[in-house]
Amino acid sequence: MKKSSENAADLSARIAGEIRDAIVAGRLIVDERLPSEAELANQFNVSRSTVREALKRLAAQSLIRTQRGATGGAFVNRLRFEDAYGQQITTSTLLLSMNEVSFDVACEARFAMERACAPLAAERRGPDHLARMRAEIARQQQPDLSDEAFCDSDVAFHRALVDAAGNPVLSYQLAGAVEGMLPLMNMITFTARSRENILRLHIEITDALERHDADAVTEALSALETYTLQLGQQVIVARSARNG
Amino acid sequence: MKKSSENAADLSARIAGEIRDAIVAGRLIVDERLPSEAELANQFNVSRSTVREALKRLAAQSLIRTQRGATGGAFVNRLRFEDAYGQQITTSTLLLSMNEVSFDVACEARFAMERACAPLAAERRGPDHLARMRAEIARQQQPDLSDEAFCDSDVAFHRALVDAAGNPVLSYQLAGAVEGMLPLMNMITFTARSRENILRLHIEITDALERHDADAVTEALSALETYTLQLGQQVIVARSARNG
DNA sequence: TTTTTTCATTTGTCTGACATTTGGGCTTGC
DNA sequence: GCAAGCCCAAATGTCAGACAAATGAAAAAA
Numbered sequence: 068m069k070k071s072s073e074n075a076a077d078l079s080a081r082i083a084g085e086i087r088d089a090i091v092a093g094r095l096i097v098d099e100r101l102p103s104e105a106e107l108a109n110q111f112n113v114s115r116s117t118v119r120e121a122l123k124r125l126a127a128q129s130l131i132r133t134q135r136g137a138t139g140g141a142f143v144n145r146l147r148f149e150d151a152y153g154q155q156i157t158t159s160t161l162l163l164s165m166n167e168v169s170f171d172v173a174c175e176a177r178f179a180m181e182r183a184c185a186p187l188a189a190e191r192r193g194p195d196h197l198a199r200m201r202a203e204i205a206r207q208q209q210p211d212l213s214d215e216a217f218c219d220s221d222v223a224f225h226r227a228l229v230d231a232a233g234n235p236v237l238s239y240q241l242a243g244a245v246e247g248m249l250p251l252m253n254m255i256t257f258t259a260r261s262r263e264n265i266l267r268l269h270i271e272i273t274d275a276l277e278r279h280d281a282d283a284v285t286e287a288l289s290a291l292e293t294y295t296l297q298l299g300q301q302v303i304v305a306r307s308a309r310n311g
Numbered sequence: 312m313k314k315s316s317e318n319a320a321d322l323s324a325r326i327a328g329e330i331r332d333a334i335v336a337g338r339l340i341v342d343e344r345l346p347s348e349a350e351l352a353n354q355f356n357v358s359r360s361t362v363r364e365a366l367k368r369l370a371a372q373s374l375i376r377t378q379r380g381a382t383g384g385a386f387v388n389r390l391r392f393e394d395a396y397g398q399q400i401t402t403s404t405l406l407l408s409m410n411e412v413s414f415d416v417a418c419e420a421r422f423a424m425e426r427a428c429a430p431l432a433a434e435r436r437g438p439d440h441l442a443r444m445r446a447e448i449a450r451q452q453q454p455d456l457s458d459e460a461f462c463d464s465d466v467a468f469h470r471a472l473v474d475a476a477g478n479p480v481l482s483y484q485l486a487g488a489v490e491g492m493l494p495l496m497n498m499i500t501f502t503a504r505s506r507e508n509i510l511r512l513h514i515e516i517t518d519a520l521e522r523h524d525a526d527a528v529t530e531a532l533s534a535l536e537t538y539t540l541q542l543g544q545q546v547i548v549a550r551s552a553r554n555g
Numbered sequence: 556t557t558t559t560t561t562c563a564t565t566t567g568t569c570t571g572a573c574a575t576t577t578g579g580g581c582t583t584g585c
Numbered sequence: 586g587c588a589a590g591c592c593c594a595a596a597t598g599t600c601a602g603a604c605a606a607a608t609g610a611a612a613a614a615a
């Protein structure tokens with residue numbers, strides 16, 4: 068009747084689960100020091116190695132940090148967005164690359180969420196956001212830019228757009244969606260013609276954002292979705308042709 | 312110049328990073344067996360304990376699974392949504408509970424993403440989704456329902472709505488947003504009056520979904536956002552009054 | 556051929572040891 | 586009294602070796 072994750076699992080997994088629950092439930096608060104490894108080993112009646120394996124599991128999730136030395140130990144970590152970002156991106160990338168998710172589905176989700184940012188971004192965008200976006204547009208206009216660099220700039224452009232919404236939770240979620248698609252996007256060959264199309268839409272988005280026109284941003288994003296989907300299809304076709 | 316995460320860190324963190332990179336980059340494919348712990352210890356020139364700590368880190372992120380016995384070992388895990396869900400929810404919950412994010416911001420992000428699902432859900436909703444939603448509405452009408460059970464039902468209702476969009480990536484992202492807010496929502500006392508308001512909007516959403524009316528769904532969600540924000544404010548006020 | 560037994564392999568856990576880091580307290584010198 | 590430097594205890598990081606337990610495959614028995 069217990070949680071399946073704590074039932075028949077390893078000792079280190081069970082112990083990690085107990086500590087994790089204590090953190091999530093607030094019984095252990097931020098920056099609080101956990102008992103030393105030796106003490107934990109006593110409390111749980113296991114060896115120090117087992118405790119250490121449990122602590123490493125928690126460290127991998129950024130739930131705790133460890134410090135060496137006399138006043139060292141394991142401390143409950145204040146989870147920061149930067150920490151969460153990395154995991155979010157890794158997870159999203161893997162979900163896509165392991166074919167658990169198709170390009171179409173990922174694309175749809177990404178642009179659906181990006182459109183969700185549009186009204187907020189149109190309202191709150193500052194001059195810095197517009198500057199970031201225009202800087203990326205300038206980069207994307209360089210004809211000698213590699214496909215990979217073009218993708219990176221594309222990601223940076225869209226992150227600026229999302230950041231303009233001024234909601235870190237949305238930025239966090241979108242980071243996974245956008246950067247997770249990067250490996251697949253990198254397989255696309257951006258012809259001069261396709262860059263021109265994308266660039267046109269990027270300019271359209273930025274201009275619309277500047278004049279606080281949420282509807283125009285949404286529309287341009289939808290057009291970009293259609294076009295991205297089309298480019299993605301070409302990769303799928305090329306890939307299956309190579310395999311078949 | 313290397314990645315900061317692999318520079319001055321522990322051996323076990325470095326080794327975990329190397330293996331993680333290999334998985335993300337596709338040099339290790341799904342279901343592939345890693346060398347045994349003893350072999351890895353040899354390859355990396357460290358002790359078995361250190362290798363084990365590295366493997367536990369990866370296991371905590373669901374990147375590998377281990378199996379005992381003669382043909383056992385560590386295998387690259389096919390990352391499934393169910394695995395990713397749990398981490399996503401844990402992370403979101405912590406980001407909120409540690410006050411890294413305010414209720415308002417979380418609420419805004421949640422409903423922005425939920426509105427992003429509305430057009431897709433209105434188009435694709437099946438009879439099962441409508442049935443799930445109506446079942447939750449029925450539960451929410453029971454006057455003797457506890458506040459906590461009401462919250463659970465609320466979450467279930469919104470998950471059905473999101474699932475109706477038929478996009479697992481959106482479901483995955485929303486799971487974190489919606490369930491992460493649950494602890495804070497649980498602090499709200501749902502009066503008869505507030506339940507009535509919420510219920511009315513839930514019915515409105517479901518009816519609109521049934522007749523494929525995306526605009527009406529969006530509108531009702533916006534109304535629900537306003538109302539949820541209002542209820543949340545009361546909790547904030549009550550909480551600060553208790554502390555001050 | 557089918558069943559049983561044996562066995563090698565691998566992970567899980569424990570014990571004990573030493574290295575390294577680090578802050579606090581003590582000593583020393585002024 | 587005060588500051589600088591030294592020493593040391595405590596804690597994590599790493600290592601080596603051992604045994605327990607699980608497990609599938611090969612060998613042996615029916």
